[in-house]
Amino acid sequence: MPPALFTPGQMGALTLANRIVIAPMCQYSAVDGQLTDWHLMHLGQLAMSGAGLLIIEASAVEPEGRITYADAGLWDDATEAAMGRVLEGVRRWSDMPLMIQLGHAGRKASTDVPWKGRSQFGPDHANGWQTVAPSPTPHGAAEIPPAALDAAGLARVRDAFAAAARRAVRLGFDGVQVHAAHGYLLHQFLSPLSNTRTDAYGGSLENRMRFPLEVFDAVREAVPAGIPVSVRISGSDFVEGGWDIAGSVEFSKALQARGCDVMDVSGGGNSPHQVIPLGPSYQVPFARAVRQAVDIPVITAGLITDYEQADAIVGTGDADYVALARAMLYDPRWPWHAAAHLGATVTAPKQYLRSQPRRYKDLLQAPGATSGA
Numbered sequence: 001m002p003p004a005l006f007t008p009g010q011m012g013a014l015t016l017a018n019r020i021v022i023a024p025m026c027q028y029s030a031v032d033g034q035l036t037d038w039h040l041m042h043l044g045q046l047a048m049s050g051a052g053l054l055i056i057e058a059s060a061v062e063p064e065g066r067i068t069y070a071d072a073g074l075w076d077d078a079t080e081a082a083m084g085r086v087l088e089g090v091r092r093w094s095d096m097p098l099m100i101q102l103g104h105a106g107r108k109a110s111t112d113v114p115w116k117g118r119s120q121f122g123p124d125h126a127n128g129w130q131t132v133a134p135s136p137t138p139h140g141a142a143e144i145p146p147a148a149l150d151a152a153g154l155a156r157v158r159d160a161f162a163a164a165a166r167r168a169v170r171l172g173f174d175g176v177q178v179h180a181a182h183g184y185l186l187h188q189f190l191s192p193l194s195n196t197r198t199d200a201y202g203g204s205l206e207n208r209m210r211f212p213l214e215v216f217d218a219v220r221e222a223v224p225a226g227i228p229v230s231v232r233i234s235g236s237d238f239v240e241g242g243w244d245i246a247g248s249v250e251f252s253k254a255l256q257a258r259g260c261d262v263m264d265v266s267g268g269g270n271s272p273h274q275v276i277p278l279g280p281s282y283q284v285p286f287a288r289a290v291r292q293a294v295d296i297p298v299i300t301a302g303l304i305t306d307y308e309q310a311d312a313i314v315g316t317g318d319a320d321y322v323a324l325a326r327a328m329l330y331d332p333r334w335p336w337h338a339a340a341h342l343g344a345t346v347t348a349p350k351q352y353l354r355s356q357p358r359r360y361k362d363l364l365q366a367p368g369a370t371s372g373a
């Protein structure tokens with residue numbers, strides 16, 4: 001029997017070779033929302049890693065939905081064409097399934113890139129714009145208040161998610177993920193810390209879930225039934241009185257009822273006052289709670305770096321998949337090394353098969369080969 005981490009998995013109709021997911025990681029290297037050669041190199045190396053699934057970084061559904069001016073987007077023909085060029089290069093050499101994360105940064109938009117401090121730009125700055133949110137409350141006290149979305153704004157954003165999903169289908173993505181985590185727009189609607197509306201989109205949990213569910217419905221309608229749709233959530237704001245795991249469970253149950261295929265459970269990001277109990281697998285309890293409440297696969301993430309740690313998370317049933325982000329940037333061959341450590345087999349490019357160390361039997365196999373061949 002192979003280790004749990006290297007057993008095949010299902011996401012709707014999509015079959016994955018193993019339970020390792022490469023989490024979406026913003027690169028802040030796009031130009032006017034368009035992917036560049038950096039993305040071809042970055043995604044190309046990750047697509048040769050042997051993981052089961054690669055999720056493309058958060059791609060804004062409209063220009064104002066970008067975290068920074070250098071974020072990826074999928075809102076017009078130019079951004080679609082640029083993404084298509086990168087995908088063509090990746091797919092030429094890898095058969096790894098590809099999913100795209102669609103998002104809107106809301107009040108956390110219009111900032112500088114991380115390595116320049118991530119300060120927020122005002123609407124009058126060349127690299128800034130007016131941000132939007134459920135309510136006119138800024139993320140940080142020193143930041144610029146967002147404009148509260150009115151009925152027309154809600155419809156525009158919802159339709160932008162659906163339009164981006166249709167573009168993703170045209171590009172041939174194997175799955176689509178809706179970003180409702182990390183303090184971005186849909187998470188802002190969910191959390192009472194950021195949503196103080198008094199209309200049908202604020203107040204009760206049912207009302208706060210309303211707009212994120214409307215967005216999901218629009219995306220699900222735009223994506224054919226054979227293509228899985230996932231939603232990424234934060235299990236907690238890590239702030240008293242904020243979004244919590246109880247709300248996450250109810251939201252996940254509502255999403256499953258509407259046709260969600262996969263829940264991806266992360267955490268935090270909605271308040272500068274968050275106090276996160278950092279440690280290995282610190283978010284796994286959130287995934288466990290969601291997994292016990294729904295009948296669809298659950299992905300977990302957060303300081304998962306050790307091979308046996310990842311295998312145990314899947315083997316004990318705490319989650320169906322583990323998502324790696326920084327660990328994959330540090331070691332793009334993490335799945336190879338995990339397979340070697342656990343005695344499993346992983347797919348590698350034909351050009352690299354001769355790199356297999358002699359002490360590992362049948363560690364690497366060519367794409368399309370049968371394990372052990």
